[in-house]
Amino acid sequence: MRILSRFVIFRLGARGYANVVETYAPQTVLKKIRRIQLQPETPIECPDKVEILCEKKTDSKRVSLVLEQYRELQLKYPKHIILMQVGDFFEIFDNAAKNVSQVLDIGLCESRYGTTMTGFPLRTMDTYLDRLVRAGSSLVLVEQQEARPPNTAITRRVTRIITPGTITEENLLDSGTNNFMLSVEESADGYGLAWIDLSTGYFRILEIEGKELYNELVRINPIEIISAPNLWKLEEMDRFVKNHRAVLSDLEFPKDSAAFVKLFGSDFNDTTFTASELAAGLRLLNYVTATQMEKRPYIECPQRHSQQDSVRLDAAALRALEILRNNSTNTKENSLLDVIDETCTAAGSRLLIQRLQTPLLKMAEIDRRLDQLALFYEREELLTDIRSFLKKCKDLERCFQRLALNRSTGGPRDMQAIQQTLKQACEIQQRLCAVDALLAADLGHRIDSCLQLIDELERAIVDSPPSKASDGSLIRTGYSAALDELRGESVSLESRCAALVEQYRKETINRKTLGWFVEVNRSEGKLESDRFVLDGQIDKKYRYRTDELNGLNRDFAMGGEEILKEEMRIYEELRGKVIGAGDKIMATARTLAELDVIASNALLAKKRGFTRPLLKDNFEFTVENGRHPVVEHKHADVGRSFVHNSCDLGPSKRFALVTGPNMGGKSTFLRQNALIAIMAQCGMYVPADRAVLGLVDAVYTRIGASDDLSRDRSTFMVEMIETANILNQASPQSLVIMDEVGRGTAAKEGYSLAWGICKYLYSKGCRTLFATHYSDLSKLVTTFPHSQCLMSAARLDADGLYFLHQIFKGVATKSHAIEIAKLAGMPKEVLIYALEVGAIGESEKPGESGGSRVS
Ligand SMILES: Nc1ncnc2c1ncn2[C@@H]1O[C@H](COP(=O)(O)OP(=O)(O)O)[C@@H](O)[C@H]1O
Ligand SMILES: [Mg+2]
Known part of the structure; x- marks a missing residue:
């Protein structure tokens, strides 16, 4: 038989084999080399340079x-x-x-x-x-x-x-973030959404109003959106895809309405979902089936993402408060997430992100999280212990999903990772159940470490398994009698070969024999016996084979195949067992992630001196000596201290006008209070000495200037759109942060607008922090019965301008703009011209600060 070749191997790692040139492709060549040589242990470097030499001459x-x-x-x-x-x-x-x-x-x-x-x-x-x-x-x-x-x-x-949304490979995914794909279906006055992280099986469904689409897209942040092509033209969709580099997909596939029942059985109750939610869920499930073919990933029974149970944080708030990404580079660095993430597992980090995006509204749930945090906060040994086990855990959700999808590489290693992680889960469970607190035992009981499975996998899988099951050598000796027997036979064949070669060596006295064929130096002449059949000439040697060697060769090759077949059978059996325990493993994975987040928050609170907030079902808002978690952390890195500031937005002073010079700390003060409210409702301790907070239903922000030229909107237009949204949506329970609204246009009109906005916001009854340079607004604000005026102060003395970063009661009338321009290195002439105009700076006197500190 002659196999026509398309590929010729130019570089072979092993000793030269002229005959392999005729084979088909590298892997086939390797198999052939192994057979010819009969020495499976010989390291053979896989040829990596292949070149197409000649056209195939076959049919x-x-x-x-x-x-x-x-x-x-x-x-x-x-x-x-x-x-x-x-x-x-x-x-x-x-x-x-x-x-x-x-x-x-x-x-x-x-x-x-x-x-x-x-x-x-x-x-x-x-x-x-x-x-x-x-x-x-x-x-x-x-x-x-x-x-x-x-x-x-x-x-x-x-x-x-x-597709980008269906990737499950470890090296292609960011371990700490979910990889969502989302489907969108139109409903009467909005959209049905369904989103899934295929790498973990996380599945949520939700119907939203039309105007919510962009906010939800930003919050979910899918990498791939699946919808009918007519929806791709929606302005929100287009904007999101451009800004977030998501891909749009639409694959023709049959709409199999039985998919839900087939997948989730009686767990799924379709009466609890709206028609557009079901349609979106179905489109997504069909897309998964269409892309994964016959492979069956783990997908949890879909739950509705509850908007009513979480604080509303729209795209503007997430961006302005830099919760997950900073505004300058749009990366995690220097975001809230960046400085509070102490998690030690990838799943923990993913859960923390989800929690930060959806702070809770229900007091009981928040208190439960805070109690869990307190449990670890108060027991340092438990905290250290649990974290040391968590650090040894692998990404259980993703390992399991890859195994369920039977990806070609990584299977045996994922199986081993699952076993090792479940073992840690078992240790964690024991520790938790030994704590004399119901809450700890509660968490412990939610872990199912599948003891039998751990034991079986430990007995079955070798210490360093290969990446692919088809590479073999992954099952331990002693696990399967049948496999051990086959391996025993193979070993005995090897020793018989070795004995035979040794015998030939003796028969061909003074002639060298090598490996499982016989080689002699050409200078020594040919072997005369009929028993030795000349197989070729290599370098300066003759190579011979014998019938016995050929027989052993065949047996050995067949034995090798049998061994591999048996190993694959065992592997598939084990895989079936792991998949059978899917629900337990995934539930354990989610509990481990939750534990990681609780422990991370406890550690953070300890390290940074955060305290437990007291949440109330009223309109209080008292923060004593609050700090901005990010600015404080960054200051500490360079040895600067952060000046803490208190804030009281209780019913009697729910509207605060904040004035003060640029760089005085107004924006920082505004943001820190919004972040404290958000962290508290996430069930975290907060950067303050004491915080008593009435629950907020939403945090609205209008901070900083952001041009959106791609949408043909000026800075001012964007500012007005965002402000209008806030005014239309804020409820008496909301927290509103307005930073220098109205500054982006002519001073007089900007001032008038700011006046109108203040009045309207006050009438809404929400707790509001309104920072502005229009100090005359204080004339309006003092007419509001439940308001206050705050100011950040700076001191101008002989050495120059000094920012106190303290918030006082009062109104700042000086902006210190000239001094700040001087600090910024403005050419002297500019400062002189400005002073000449005399509009600013004339009356600035050293020592001015005014007001009294808020305490
Ligand atoms: N409370 C504080 N303690 C220490 N430094 C602060 C504090 N508040 C603000 N800063 C520093 O001052 C800078 C300017 O603050 P910012 O809030 O932007 O001022 P404003 O909004 O009044 O112009 C911040 O970048 C920060 O480095
Ligand atoms: Mg500012």
Whole structure:
């Protein structure tokens, strides 16, 4: 038999094997090398440089089938890149080949079918997948069917569609954030949304009003949106996709309405969801089925994301308060999340993000979280203990999901990670149950460490399992008698071979024998015995085989296959057991994440001196000696101290006008109070000596200038839109933060607008902090019975301007603009011209501060 080659190996890691040049592709070559050589232990470097040398001269009919199927699929999936498995390669043809070769920086050539083609070896899939997905591509994987009857043609089928939202590979995901894909369906006056993180199985559904779409998109932050194409034109959708680099998808698929029941059985009650929620959920589930093919990921029974139970934080508030990302680089650095995240597991970090985005409204739930935090806060040893176990935990949710999806690589290692993490969970459970507090035992009882499964996996999987189950050598000796027997036979074959070779050595006295064939130096002449059949000449040696060696060779190869088959069987059996325990494992994973967040918050509170807030069902708002958690932390890094400030927005002074010079600390003061309210309702301790807070139903912010030129809106227009939203939506229970509204236009009109806004907001009855340079607004505010005027002060003395960063009662009439401009390095002339105009600075006198400190 002669196998025609398309690929010629140029560099072989092992000793030279002229005959392997005729084989098909690297992996096949390797298998062949192993068989010929009969020394499976010999390290053979997989050839990594392959080049297409000659066109295949076999029947063009079979060849054209590949291209035919490829083109059919390209028509079916016009926006995707088709990766066609041909032997040990993935190949891409036609125009797509050019794009892929550019993205991956790999060669392009003319294929045997006369088309442009590129490709890469199967084993490099992970690396190339990474690059293609990062470039925003969606891929269709067409794999050869492994098992086929002898002498039948190779068949290929689509095994997986890879899109940014369906990735589960560890190296392609950010461990600390969810990877959501979201589907949108129209309803009578809004949209049904469904979103899922396929890597963890987290699944939520929600119907929203039309005007909420952008806010919800920003909050969920999906990487991929699935909807009917007519929705892609929506202004909100378009804006989100452009700003957040999400991809839009719409795959034709049958709408199988039984999908919910099939997946969730009686757990799912469709009467609790609206028609558009069900439609969105269905579209999403169908998309998962369409992309994962016959693979069955773990998906939790969908829950409605409860808007009524959480504090409303819209896109503007999330951005202005820099909760998850900073405003300058749009990264996590220097955000609230960045400085409060002490979690030690990826799932904990993901949960913390979810919690920060949705602070709670229900007192009982907040108190429960605070009690849990207190439990760890008060027991330092427990805190240290639990965290030391958590640090050893792997990403249980994602390991489990990869195993459920039976991804080609990583399976045995994920299985081992699950076993090791469950073992830690078991330790954590024991610690919690030993604490004399009901709350701890409660948490402990929610962990199911699946003891039997841990034990079985520990006995079965070797200490360092291979990445792929098909590589073999993953099952421990002693776990399966059948496997041990097969391995025993293989070992005995090896020793028989060795004995035989030794015997030949003796028979061919003075002639060197090597490995499981016989080699002699050519200078010593040929072996004369008929028993030795010349197999070839390599370098300066003759190589011989014998019938006995060939027989052993065959047996050994067959034995190897049997061993692998048995290992794969055991692996699949174990995988089935792990998947069977899916609900318990995932529930344990979620409890571990929760524990991590509680422990993280407790540690943070200890490290940073945060205190337990007292939440009330009224309109109080008393913060004693509050601090801004981010600014304080950054100051501490450089040895600067942070000046704490108190704030009382209780019913008798619910509207506060805050004046003061630039750089005086107004914005910081405003934000710190909003952050304290949010942290408290997340169930966290807060940066203050004492905080008594009536629950807020929403935090609205209008802070800083943000141009949105892409939407053809000026800074001022954006400011007005955001302010209008706040005025229309704020309730008496809301907390409103307004920072210098009306400054972006002519002074007089800006002042008039600010006046109107103050009056309207006050009439709404919400707790409000209103920072402004229009000190004359105090004339209006003092007419409000339940208001107060606050100011940040600066001192101007002989050495220059000094910011106290303290908040006092009173109204600041000086902006110290000239002094600040001087500090900023403004050319002297500008300062002189400005002073000449005499509008500012004339009456500034050293020592001015005014007001009395709020305490
Ligand atoms: N309470 C404080 N303690 C220490 N430094 C502060 C404090 N408040 C503000 N700062 C510092 O002053 C800078 C300016 O504060 P900011 O709130 O932006 O002032 P304003 O809004 O009045 O112009 C901040 O970046 C911070 O470094
Ligand atoms: Mg400011």
